Amino acid sequence: MTNCEGLSDRMPAVADGRSGWTAEEQAHLDACADCRAEWVLVGAAQGIGGTAAPRTDPEALATVVLARVRAAERADRRRATTRWALTWCGLAAAAALMLAVLFGGPDPATPEVATAASTASVTDVAFHVPLPELDGAEPEELQAVLDGLEVPLGESSTLDAGLPGDDVTQQDMERVLRAWEG
């Protein structure tokens, strides 16, 4: 027995001519207003855009489409090649950098590093002045250099050192001041 659901399922095939109604289906359609209304909709849907057929000849359309596809594939290949080249350039640069760091970096015995190390160990001053001529010096020579250096100000000298004491007279003070002022 035909029901509405079954008839609904058959409508597209009958509407586009792939099939036809059986006598039983036709009888149901005649008697059922709901199915008739749906059938009208399906028929109208088949007709929608009937004049919207492509104006371009299918062969010409296919030719255009394929040309675009081939062009896009070529562009893909170019992009892939560029990406591949950039990747390898990046990897090569990274490898070169790594090799430079591992094998080509500054020798610990080079003047700059040695100077910094020796300066830090010899004095506690904050400024590290590179003195490459001292690199090859023996400890005794270094000690002699140190002894020859002036004694730092903070250790034994004061601003008052060498200045007149409390026992100087007013005239002595004025004489000293005049001498400073020229």
Place this chain on the structure above:
Amino acid sequence: MTDAGPRDDVALVAAYRRADERAATEIVRRHAPGLARYLHGLGAGPSDVDDLLQETFFKAFRALEGWRGEASLRGWLCTIGANLVRDGFRRSRGRTVISIEDRDLADASDPFEEVAAQETGSRLAAGLAGLPRLQREVFLLRAQQGCEYDDIARALGTTPGAARVHYHHAVKRLKELVP
């Protein structure tokens, strides 16, 4: 499917993959008219249909390696086309005017029936424009393109049951507009 059997499509796609360009022409020849009607039904203006067709086939051929034949080629093409129409709507922030040109299913020799069919088509087109997207696409894929619910479900990423429900909701709403 209305214009081509799925087995034929599978064979054509296989031939295209073997670089047989005649297969591509055959695919276009088979599916372009139905696809054009579908795009039109979705609201694409007549002047846009050719551009949409070209873009649909371009995208399809670019992705054809990924088509495994589980969904029908027509359903797959319709989905690509529907996405393009939707993108076009999004870009233009509105709907294009739906054409009301219809193919006359009634006896063309009877002018009264012809006018009635045109009126029905006009109302249907207007009704489709007011449907939610899924209902509109399911209705057209089913009633116009003749796709099975399984096929529609695969094309639209839903279940056959849900596709059937969308179809019946669409029919119910359209019946109110197309007496």
